[in-house]
Amino acid sequence: MKINPLLFVIGTSYLLPLAGQATEQIKLGHRVVSVIQQDGLLFKDLNKDETLNPYEDWRLSPEARARDLLSRMTPEEKAGVMMHGSAPAPGSIIGIGSEYDLTASAAMIIDERVNTFITRLSTEPAKLAEQNNRLQEIAEGARLGIPLTISIDPVNTYRYLPEKTATPDAFSKWPETTGLAAIGDENLVKRYADIGRQEYRLLGITQALSPMADLATEPRWSRLSGTFGEDAQLTRRMVRGYVAGMQNGTSGLNAGSVSTVVKHWAGYGASENGFDGHSVYGKYADFSGNNLDEHLIPFTGAFEVNTAGVMPTYAILKNLVYKGKKIEQVGAGFNHYLLQDLLRQHYKFDGVIISDWMITADCVDKCIHGHPEGEAPDPSSLGMPWGVESLTEVERFARAVNAGINQFGGVTDTTPLLKALKAGKVSEEKINDSVRRLLEQKIALGLFENAYVDVNAAKKLPNAAWQQEADRAQRLSLVLLEKKTGVLPVKARTKVWLHGVNADEAKKAGLVVVDQPQKADIAIARIVAPFEQPHKNYFFGAQYHEGSLAFRNDDADIAAIAKLAEKMPVIVTVYLDRPAILTPLRDKASVLIGNFGVSDAVLFTALMDNAPFTGKLPFELPSSMASVLKQHSDRAADSEHPLYPLGFGLK
Structure with a gap:
């Protein structure tokens, strides 16, 4: 029996428990297909034939349903399942944008029979949710109604941007x-x-x-x-x-x-x-x-x-x-x-x-x-x-x-x-x-x-409570590499000179940001691990950090820190996207902290909370490029005389 879903609910999904049935009705969601009633239960008519086929019967095992669906598929449909495309955006075949190119997407889903896509959209949560729903609607209208699997690369990582404290999207930042x-x-x-x-x-x-x-x-x-x-x-x-x-x-x-x-x-x-x-x-x-x-x-x-x-x-x-x-x-x-x-x-x-x-x-x-x-x-x-x-x-x-x-x-x-x-x-x-x-x-x-x-549920993202957990993880991940006595914890109202750090966050933390180094009690510097880009004429070479792990002799950050260290204690945190050679900083930084993605707010908490540092290096930090060049690429922790060994971390 074919049933119009609007007889039961207005919307895309519903839960209909039926009295006297041994199997509990599960939630269905649809925008295109109708539903079938059988044995007092409801099922989606995915292939639009007004008959409950085994692959549409949610009471059966995934194995049984897949076997049935497979038997109904053409070679073209099978080949489409074996593709994993990029959901396109206007002007971007790899899907960079704020919305999908629905015309191009429909061609991939209907004509090429593809039903797995990676999303690379960057937009507010509710819009992303609805954009994904739009793709699913296209797929539901295809001959067999096979839904899409939508995939994503990791997005829950904090990326430091000096002008703001977080990336504005749906995801907690760890x-x-x-x-x-x-x-x-x-x-x-x-x-x-x-x-x-x-x-x-x-x-x-x-x-x-x-x-x-x-x-x-x-x-x-x-x-x-x-x-x-x-x-x-x-x-x-x-x-x-x-x-x-x-x-x-x-x-x-x-x-x-x-x-x-x-x-x-x-x-x-x-x-x-x-x-x-x-x-x-x-x-x-x-x-x-x-x-x-x-x-x-x-x-x-x-x-x-x-x-x-x-x-x-x-x-x-x-x-x-x-x-x-x-x-x-x-x-x-x-x-x-x-x-x-x-x-x-x-x-x-x-x-x-x-x-x-x-x-x-x-x-x-x-x-x-x-x-x-x-x-x-x-x-x-x-x-x-x-x-x-x-x-x-x-x-x-x-x-x-x-x-x-x-x-x-x-x-x-x-x-x-x-x-x-x-x-x-x-x-x-x-x-x-x-x-x-x-x-x-x-x-x-x-x-x-x-x-x-x-x-509407997507509008609840980002979730503040989840971000609190992520912030705690940022704090716990910090690795203390050097610490001279009397510098930590930094006390409220301390006068600070900042290098690469957001002044607004320092002020929120209760510090006094000065406009000249000579007015400061301490300096706080944020820098990144050194890198080269010898292949900037390649698509990925233009994005990736390659080459030497050592700071250049004329590195501006090292020069600035050295100059500050002559006048005051300097706290330095280094973003370790690769194992930097920190030899030039060892005698200049009064406090040296390795980070793997930390906001300024969390950084100031760590500098001021007087809690121990418990993070340990997940890789060794070599002492020189000569030692790096001697080691085996496939062997762990085998450089000669590492500056900081695997598992190192002060409290």
């Missing part, structure tokens, strides 16, 4: 994951992820492209700040807590989960010279120390709590021989040994393997040589087919699927995959296995029953 590792509390990481889960679900986001389980053994690596550091067992525990919190439990996905995609399997943290695998000049990970085993340990934390997904690294594990086997010199997304022999067979991972972005795209011209001088690099030049550059795009799709990839990141064009299937380069069995896995997870997340969110 320290970087390196800062969470500095705290070292698995339960706190679980709480952090649980709060992130709730924020995501309120906005219609159901997949986290995180956490990074990469072991940060190469200190020059551009993406080190997204890791939990270089202690393998600590990282394992942190990853375990993250997945458990984000997935709303330890036994797999449920209707309250945000599915996690743990990345990047495996060895990414040993990136050669610290250059990143997004770019052709960074396509290798250096395993001259033959230490892959240690890089695998962190992932076991995710497997212990049933992570939904794993994303392989871009990198080629250079010249690695592992357990007597020479590892093929191709990126992990094409590497049968890494994905099948290790991940599937040895570690028994049974979830979804999602490729990193654009591994099947060509890398030619500007991708190889960079953009010409005067031209701003843009993502149109990108492609990351490392080790299989000589293959055609169709052959790369086939190679990746046969290696174990279930879904392709950054792709919406299904044509090459369909050609590979038609040519017999990929079997129908392989395609069906991938689609089944992906559909089961969508069903387990509750998306087939209700993919819409309450826009």
Whole structure:
């Protein structure tokens, strides 16, 4: 029996408990399809045939529903499920903006049959929630009504901007994951992820492209700040807590989960010279120390709590021989040994393997040589087919699927995959296995029953109580590296000279901000770890911090701090997005604090509250670039005579 939903409720969702029924009616949400009544219960008519099909029956298991849906799908629809695109915004194919390009989105969803997208919108919470609802409405109108999985990269990290104290969006702002590792509390990481889960679900986001389980053994690596550091067992525990919190439990996905995609399997943290695998000049990970085993340990934390997904690294594990086997010199997304022999067979991972972005795209011209001088690099030049550059795009799709990839990141064009299937380069069995896995997870997340969110509930974000917890974590993550007596705690009404610190926050904290250094009792300086950008003509090279970890001899911040130190005590905090060589500061700073993302308000609290510092370094800080150049990129904490060793921290 087909029923008009407006007979029961006005809106997009409702809960209808029916007396005398053994099964309790669950909440349905819809804008396009009608509902069917059967056995006194209501179900969505997703394929619009006025019949309750098994995949529409929420009483059945995800496995049974996925099998039924799979049997109804065309090859084109199956290929669409295996794509993970970027939800486009006007003028931005990668989705940078405040709203979606709904016309372009509809073409991807309806014509290409794609139903997984990463969102990169930046807008107020209610608008983001409604924009995601608009995408779901398009998907609901497609032939089979398959809902979208909307994913997101990490957004819960505090980014310091001198002119303001927080980024204005929906999300609580915590320290970087390196800062969470500095705290070292698995339960706190679980709480952090649980709060992130709730924020995501309120906005219609159901997949986290995180956490990074990469072991940060190469200190020059551009993406080190997204890791939990270089202690393998600590990282394992942190990853375990993250997945458990984000997935709303330890036994797999449920209707309250945000599915996690743990990345990047495996060895990414040993990136050669610290250059990143997004770019052709960074396509290798250096395993001259033959230490892959240690890089695998962190992932076991995710497997212990049933992570939904794993994303392989871009990198080629250079010249690695592992357990007597020479590892093929191709990126992990094409590497049968890494994905099948290790991940599937040895570690028994049974979830979804999602490729990193654009591994099947060509890398030619500007991708190889960079953009010409005067031209701003843009993502149109990108492609990351490392080790299989000589293959055609169709052959790369086939190679990746046969290696174990279930879904392709950054792709919406299904044509090459369909050609590979038609040519017999990929079997129908392989395609069906991938689609089944992906559909089961969508069903387990509750998306087939209700993919819409309450826009009014989203208006409650950002949540002040959650931000208080995040602020506490920022405070706990601070690592005290040097402390001369008599400087801390800083007392109210102290006259301070500020360098790189927000004066308004200092005044709110009860300090007196002076306009000339000679009037100050102390100086407080905020600086960042040194970096170089030798590849600014590449899209990612223009964004990433690369090169030396040492301050230049003419560094303006060091010169300013040295001059101030001649006259007064100087408190210095350094943002450690990479392991800075702090040798020039050791004898100049009366107090030296490593931070991993901290607001000025929290910083002043830490300087004035007289509470002990409990944070410990999640990676060692080397004493010189000479020691960095001597160490193995794939081995943890192996530099000679580090200035501050792994786990260091004063109270």
